[in-house]
Amino acid sequence: MSDLVCPVCGKSNPNTVEVCQYCGASLKRSSAASGTSDLPGWLKDIRKSTNAEPAATPDTTRPAQPIEPAGAKDVPFPDFLAGLSNLSDEEDDESPDWLNNLRGVLPDPPLIYAAPSMPRPAQPPAASTEKPPEQPAAPPAENKVFEQLPAAQPQAEPQTPNTDWLKAFDLPDSSGSVGSDIPDAEIDPAIYADLPDWMASLAGLGGQSTPAQPEPSVFEQSPAPANEPVDWLSSLGGDFTAEDNFATSESSAPVAGETPDWMARMSSSQAESGTVQNQPEPDWLASLSSSAVESGGMPGAKEDLQSSALLGSDDWSGLRGSTPGVFDASEGNNPNPGVSALDETPDWITNLQGSDPVSYEPDTKGGSSPAVSPFGELPDWMTNLRDPAATLEKPDWLANLNSSTPDQTSSANIPQAAETPVTPLENDNSAWLANLGGSALDYKAPVSGQTLESGQPAPFADQPDWLSSLQNSQDASFGDNPKQNQPESHETSFRDEVPDWLTSLQGISTPVDSVPAQAQPEPQSISDWKSAPSVPDEALKPNEPQTQNQPFEPEDLEGFSIPGGTGELPDWLARVSQATAVENKPVQGQVPAATAPKTPRQQANESGQSMIGTGQPVRSEVPGLASESGNDQNIDSIFSMETPDWLSNFLPAASQPVSAPSEKDSTPNDLPAAELPSWVQALRPMESVVEETSDNDEPQNVENEGPLAGLRSVLPTQPGLTVAKAPRAYANELLINETQHAQSALLENLINSEKNPQLLPKRPKVSRIQPVRWTIAAVLLLVVFIFAGLGSNVFPSPATPGETSAVGMFLNTVGNLPDNAPVLVIMDYQPGFAGEMESALGPVLENLMNKKARLAFVSTSPVGGLMADRLLSKFSTSYSYQIGQQYVKLGYLPGGAGGIKVFADQPATTLGQDTRSGNLWDTPVLKDVTINSVTSLANFAAVIVATDNPDIGRLWIEQAQPVLGAKPMLMVVSAQAEPMIQPYFQSGQISGLVTGMEGGLLYESALGKSGQARTYWDAYSAALLVAELIIIIGGFWSLRAGLRARRAGQEQDEV
Amino acid sequence: MKRIFAMGEAVIAISVGVIVLLGYFIDIPAISIFRIILFKWAVILAGVAVLIGMWNLFSNHLKKIREWKPDSFYSFTLLFFMLLTIMASFSPALQPLQSGLLNGIMVPVEISLLAVLSVTLLLASLRLLQVRRDLASILFMATTLLVLLGMGSWPYIGQLPIISTWVRSFVTNVLAVGGARGILIGVALGTLTTGLRIFFGVDRPYGGK
Structure with a gap:
């Protein structure tokens, strides 16, 4: 939604208000006035100059329906770019460089049309030509050049380097016009040196085939301009009649100053036809020319070809052939309805050129022209454009751009234009492309038939500079007399910078233009068509329809393949040639050259009015266009430039005129959507891209300062071209089944349960049994003390052990030991087990002492040695065993299993050596343990392990028993270790086993002696009985107590 | 650096284990000698560890005595008899004292503990x-x-x-021995597994992990 900017306070107001909400100033001002208030200085100056010009050039061709000025009151927004066409030297000071470059290359449209009305200075604009093209001051100089016209060009072109290639777009026009003026211009062969082969061949084709193509007939025999194959380059600036070339000399000078060399060469290739004539014609070119003549089948075709080539419809303009169709339509004739090459031409090309024919096809002479029919297939919006009221919906920039065309044509003051309604294609085509096809815009004036008021701003005022500049390149050709301009030097400047492909395309144009049959000079050489500039003067006479371009013919492109360049042709171009080949032949044969309609320019010439000479202000005479020129969306649309829609949607069929239905039906429409060339895309303003990506509903920012002050939405509001999008919403629900849901619930419960402290189960009540404990202890002590103190023998001894029993085998082993044999005794029991162990080990030691065994004690316990002394002391009275004589204490063996292992392997180096006792292994006790200096456990007669710990007994069995070999290992263990050692006895790893007090009593019994075991046996047995009784009684008591407690609990529960 | 030390420890432990294990199965003099050396180092280190333990016990109780804590009396008693035993061990004149300490203190105390144990077990059986x-x-x-x-x-x-000839024999020589064998087999498997884990460095009781 656009707002009104108050010219006083500069604040924005809604559209509905008429008075500024902030300062109270009236907003009902003309758009032009309001626009100027927001415009920067350079734009204001432009507008001033533009407004001043119409006053100086009174409108003499104003139609009955005057067009509202661009700054109409219904347009609330200023036309900021109004007057850009009148850009002067001062204006460029504030414009950006890129604007200067674009605009400065080409003359502004207002100046172009104003030029004829002004006296042309005889002096060439040397200053402008000498200026570097990049300088902002160049455009004004060019404008002057336009005004000063021909004399300037010959001097300016050779010296000034052309850096702005866009200038070259008007060169075809100028060359066309100049070509007529410079028949003897020589073509520099060097221009083809840089060309690729196929391009060079194309160039050669054009040069040679030109004489064979009747160029003037092109205008006459192209009944369906919309169907014409598009020569976009020609439409950029080359679509002029001979009458339009009067401005070429003027435009060429500034153009030459800034146009690139290739463009210069392009023009020169046409202008310097004299040199081309001398060149031999290639075969393929000759065939092209011949085919053109044949296809045309009309007399004077060659003449037309020449004239078209020389008139500025440069070589490849023949591909387009739009202008002839336009003229035909305007005159109500349908000379060649079969020319519908646009059916297969790319859309963009069609659109580029479609503006030309469509603008003229509506017959202003009563609608008899079949060219009006093509719009039957146009989309609605395009059809609406035909209605002036409907044009209000067009973007302003488009309307303005189109409006510029009627201005130009109005200046031409062609009578048909007053009756011709506005064609949709005029509005359809995007303005910037329409401007590129300058010829189309030029001929809109006859269609509209309206002239602008003198007070109206310049038609190009709303156009961007680059658009204006593009159109200026064409307009410049209108404003000058071609014959007065186009020196050779100017053309030679183009040779150096013309791209190869353009150079080659130049050669194509002439065969294309050869379609209409008209009297034509013999196509003997390239110089024929190059010298043809003189022809258009004749061909473009009002009564001679054989002027300008002709429709595209297939033969024209077929000729490309002849020189070997077909393989290198672009695809779209090749297709165009094929499609056109099918259509053009019968059409050309049907349409007589004599009935070819006159072009508007020809008519203008006939009427004795030059398009420039009218002095009309450059205003749009189309009502719809004029009304929209000052529309609200002018500025936005100019900078938005949303043109791709029509480019993509506008099909060739839509632009095909109805006047040639038969041809249209037969025309294959299989061409894919055209793609804009990169350079054309580059011409598009960047704002168009930004506008496409931006949201239309978002508020438009108004620039407050700088050269863009007052403009809306000129700069993108977002940093990049991408639009930030809201994140995509995803469903939050998880797709889980019942099992998963139950598991998740369980997990959740588990997690929650962790937070709740768990109460410990209540400790069951236990009755205090401390008195019971003391009672039990007292009973036991009493029993033990009684039986031990009395020395009773109430409890009989166990039975004598059998020989196969553990004790029996132990007895046998010890009994089998030799006397005075060394026996190793491991004392690994704790003092607390001394009563039990001594009762079991005592009888064994007594037995060994009976055998006078030499005893060596070792222990893995620190108290082992002391326990050995304690035990031996009990037998000291019976046996005289002295330490070092009958027994030795090797000491404490640390290290657990490792110590046992190393002692088993090397006992002499492990134990038995100390400073106080010396080497025990050398004592008489262990004298025969070391055999051959080898001390080993195997040298002991037996190893007796006395332990109360089953683990220690296991270690000795596992680590030392393998070393013993055949020597026996005996064990005296506590009763608690019996279950663990019993397996080793059963396995045979130990030779005998004495267990506890009972085993000792058995051993004593076997020896027939009463020892300690027997002393303790009654007390021991009595204590066991008491204990058994306590357990039994206590068990029953506990059981009863438990049952009682349960019953009590049940009773409580019942209660 | 710490990682390097840990790796070094693992390498040493595994190497020693492998050498000792090979000494059980292969009678190679070099390996056997080296294995014996390692065993002797182990015995020495174990003895030193006992001394360190004794020193640790002594120092802790000495610390309690210095702090005059309520239980320092017991610490004092421990230290007194420790020093007395050491002195009796090194002094030939105090050799008879060793037998008195053993027979008068150690053996009766430990036997009394076992006697209390018997009473406790008996009472437990009643409460069971x-x-x-x-x-x-x-x-x-x-x-x-x-x-x-x-x-x-x-x-x-x-x-x-x-009961004595058949029931008790059945219980002790069958049931108890069967259970004992199972325990021994379990111990053997556990020892083997532990040895393998130490061999492969999975378990590092010597530190490093």
Whole structure:
């Protein structure tokens, strides 16, 4: 939604208000006035100059329906770019460089049309030509050049380097016009040196085939301009009649100053036809020319070809052939309805050129022209454009751009234009492309038939500079007399910078233009068509329809393949040639050259009015266009430039005129959507891209300062071209089944349960049994003390052990030991087990002492040695065993299993050596343990392990028993270790086993002696009985107590 | 650096284990000698560890004495008899004192502890059925009674013929030995597994992990 900017306070107001909400100033001002208030200085100056010009050039061709000025009151927004066409030297000071470059290359449209009305200075604009093209001051100089016209060009072109290639777009026009003026211009062969082969061949084709193509007939025999194959380059600036070339000399000078060399060469290739004539014609070119003549089948075709080539419809303009169709339509004739090459031409090309024919096809002479029919297939919006009221919906920039065309044509003051309604294609085509096809815009004036008021701003005022500049390149050709301009030097400047492909395309144009049959000079050489500039003067006479371009013919492109360049042709171009080949032949044969309609320019010439000479202000005479020129969306649309829609949607069929239905039906429409060339895309303003990506509903920012002050939405509001999008919403629900849901619930419960402290189960009540404990202890002590103190023998001894029993085998082993044999005794029991162990080990030691065994004690316990002394002391009275004589204490063996292992392997180096006792292994006790200096456990007669710990007994069995070999290992263990050692006895790893007090009593019994075991046996047995009784009684008591407690609990529960 | 030390420790432990293990199966003099050396180092280190333990015990109780804590009296007693035992060990004149310390203190104390244990176990058996009246408890009590009946002898009767000769023998030589063998097998497997884990460096009881 656009707002009104108050010219006083500069604040924005809604559209509905008429008075500024902030300062109270009236907003009902003309758009032009309001626009100027927001415009920067350079734009204001432009507008001033533009407004001043119409006053100086009174409108003499104003139609009955005057067009509202661009700054109409219904347009609330200023036309900021109004007057850009009148850009002067001062204006460029504030414009950006890129604007200067674009605009400065080409003359502004207002100046172009104003030029004829002004006296042309005889002096060439040397200053402008000498200026570097990049300088902002160049455009004004060019404008002057336009005004000063021909004399300037010959001097300016050779010296000034052309850096702005866009200038070259008007060169075809100028060359066309100049070509007529410079028949003897020589073509520099060097221009083809840089060309690729196929391009060079194309160039050669054009040069040679030109004489064979009747160029003037092109205008006459192209009944369906919309169907014409598009020569976009020609439409950029080359679509002029001979009458339009009067401005070429003027435009060429500034153009030459800034146009690139290739463009210069392009023009020169046409202008310097004299040199081309001398060149031999290639075969393929000759065939092209011949085919053109044949296809045309009309007399004077060659003449037309020449004239078209020389008139500025440069070589490849023949591909387009739009202008002839336009003229035909305007005159109500349908000379060649079969020319519908646009059916297969790319859309963009069609659109580029479609503006030309469509603008003229509506017959202003009563609608008899079949060219009006093509719009039957146009989309609605395009059809609406035909209605002036409907044009209000067009973007302003488009309307303005189109409006510029009627201005130009109005200046031409062609009578048909007053009756011709506005064609949709005029509005359809995007303005910037329409401007590129300058010829189309030029001929809109006859269609509209309206002239602008003198007070109206310049038609190009709303156009961007680059658009204006593009159109200026064409307009410049209108404003000058071609014959007065186009020196050779100017053309030679183009040779150096013309791209190869353009150079080659130049050669194509002439065969294309050869379609209409008209009297034509013999196509003997390239110089024929190059010298043809003189022809258009004749061909473009009002009564001679054989002027300008002709429709595209297939033969024209077929000729490309002849020189070997077909393989290198672009695809779209090749297709165009094929499609056109099918259509053009019968059409050309049907349409007589004599009935070819006159072009508007020809008519203008006939009427004795030059398009420039009218002095009309450059205003749009189309009502719809004029009304929209000052529309609200002018500025936005100019900078938005949303043109791709029509480019993509506008099909060739839509632009095909109805006047040639038969041809249209037969025309294959299989061409894919055209793609804009990169350079054309580059011409598009960047704002168009930004506008496409931006949201239309978002508020438009108004620039407050700088050269863009007052403009809306000129700069993108977002940093990049991408639009930030809201994140995509995803469903939050998880797709889980019942099992998963139950598991998740369980997990959740588990997690929650962790937070709740768990109460410990209540400790069951236990009755205090401390008195019971003391009672039990007292009973036991009493029993033990009684039986031990009395020395009773109430409890009989166990039975004598059998020989196969553990004790029996132990007895046998010890009994089998030799006397005075060394026996190793491991004392690994704790003092607390001394009563039990001594009762079991005592009888064994007594037995060994009976055998006078030499005893060596070792222990893995620190108290082992002391326990050995304690035990031996009990037998000291019976046996005289002295330490070092009958027994030795090797000491404490640390290290657990490792110590046992190393002692088993090397006992002499492990134990038995100390400073106080010396080497025990050398004592008489262990004298025969070391055999051959080898001390080993195997040298002991037996190893007796006395332990109360089953683990220690296991270690000795596992680590030392393998070393013993055949020597026996005996064990005296506590009763608690019996279950663990019993397996080793059963396995045979130990030779005998004495267990506890009972085993000792058995051993004593076997020896027939009463020892300690027997002393303790009654007390021991009595204590066991008491204990058994306590357990039994206590068990029953506990059981009863438990049952009682349960019953009590049940009773409580019942209660 | 710490990682390097850890790796070095693992390498040493595994190497020693491999060498000792090979010495059990392969009779190679070089390996056997080296294995013996390693064993001797182990014995020495174990003895030193005992000394360190003794020093640790001494220092801790000495610290308690210095701090005059309430239980420092027991610490003082411990330190006194420790020093006395050490002195009796090194002094030939105090050698008889060692036997007095052993026979007068160590043996009666430990035997008394075992006697208290017997009373405690007996009391526990009484409470067992009061607390847990299940089959396992009853079975346990029954087995204990049978073994006790078989061990001892009855006055003038001697050992019970069936119980002592068959029931007790069955319990001790079959049931108990069977269980003991299972325990031994489990111990052996556990030892083997532990040895393998140490070999492969999975378990590093020496540190580093």
